[in-house]
Amino acid sequence: MQTTANLDSVRTLAKYRLWADRLTFEAVAALPPGEAEKERPTLFKSMIGTLNHNLVVDLIWQAHLEGRPHGFTARNGVLHPRLEDLWSAQQAMDRWYIDWAEAQSEETLAEIVPFTFISGEKSAMTRADMLRHVVNHATFHRGWVAEMFFQVPAKMPAGDLPDFLKTLC
Numbered sequence: 001m002q003t004t005a006n007l008d009s010v011r012t013l014a015k016y017r018l019w020a021d022r023l024t025f026e027a028v029a030a031l032p033p034g035e036a037e038k039e040r041p042t043l044f045k046s047m048i049g050t051l052n053h054n055l056v057v058d059l060i061w062q063a064h065l066e067g068r069p070h071g072f073t074a075r076n077g078v079l080h081p082r083l084e085d086l087w088s089a090q091q092a093m094d095r096w097y098i099d100w101a102e103a104q105s106e107e108t109l110a111e112i113v114p115f116t117f118i119s120g121e122k123s124a125m126t127r128a129d130m131l132r133h134v135v136n137h138a139t140f141h142r143g144w145v146a147e148m149f150f151q152v153p154a155k156m157p158a159g160d161l162p163d164f165l166k167t168l169c
Contacts, residue, residue, distance in 0.1 A: 006106065007101075007104065007105070007106060007109070010101050010104065010109060010128055010131050010132075011098075011101045011102060012165075012168075013101075013131060013132065013135045014094075014097045014098045014100070014101040014131065014135070015098055015164075016135065016161055016164045017094050017097060017098075017134070017135050017138055018091070018094035018095065018098060019159075019164050019167070020138070020139065020142060020159040020164065021090055021091075021094055021138065021142075022091075023156075023157050023159045024051070024142050024145055024156065024159060025051070025083070025086075025087045025090065027149070027154075027156045027157055028047055028051070028083060028145065029083055029084075029087075031149075031152060031154055032152070035047070035152050035154075036048050036083050037081070040148050040151060042144060042147075042148065043076075043144075044076055044144075046148075047145050047148050048078065048080075048081060048083060048086065049076070049078055050141050050144050050145050050148075051083075051086055051090070051141075051145065052077065052078045052079055052080060052086060053075055053076055053141060054090070054137070054138045054141050054142075055079060055080070055086065055089055055090055055093060056072060056075050056076070056077055056079065057075055057134070057137055057138075058090075058093045058097070058134055058138070059072070059093065060072055060075070060118070061130055061133065061134045062093070062096060062097075062100075064113060064115040064130060065100065065113065065127060065130055065131075067113065072118060073118065074118065075118060097131065097134065100131075101131060104127065108127060109126065109127050109128040109131075110126055110127075110128065111126065111127050112124050112125065112126055113125060113126070113127055113130065139161075142159060
């Protein structure tokens with residue numbers, strides 16, 4: 001099922017993504033030294049690994065939106081082992097999605113774009129659904145990072161969509 005979207009909601013979600021990522025990266029940076037890189041019982045091994053996974057997935061979907069190959073064969077690569085470098089790359093990626101959303105129209109958001117998953121499976125989605133997936137995916141894995149905060153122990157600030165929407169009022 002393909003869904004529809006309006007420009008405002010897509011643009012708001014793109015801005016939410018940057019806001020929520022900023023909260024997360026600032027919280028991770030404030031942890032005691034070594035906690036971001038510390039190996040933990042999680043699929044991507046650490047907070048840095050999990051946040052790198054988000055960036056890799058963002059790059060993959062950026063390529064899908066641009067109709068070009070992404071070159072990735074896995075979703076678990078660590079492109080930036082240093083938090084500062086990863087945050088710079090993630091900010092640039094988040095800004096790309098914000099700019100991309102600003103450049104869309106109702107018509108382009110409704111366009112169905114074919115792509116191939118890393119598994120080789122072919123699929124297609126609207127551009128709006130692709131953006132929603134990118135934002136939702138990042139929210140899911142920021143939750144993983146939040147769970148790792150309990151192992152420190154530390155508390156991560158709330159980064160839910162309603163918290164962001166309150167900042168717009």
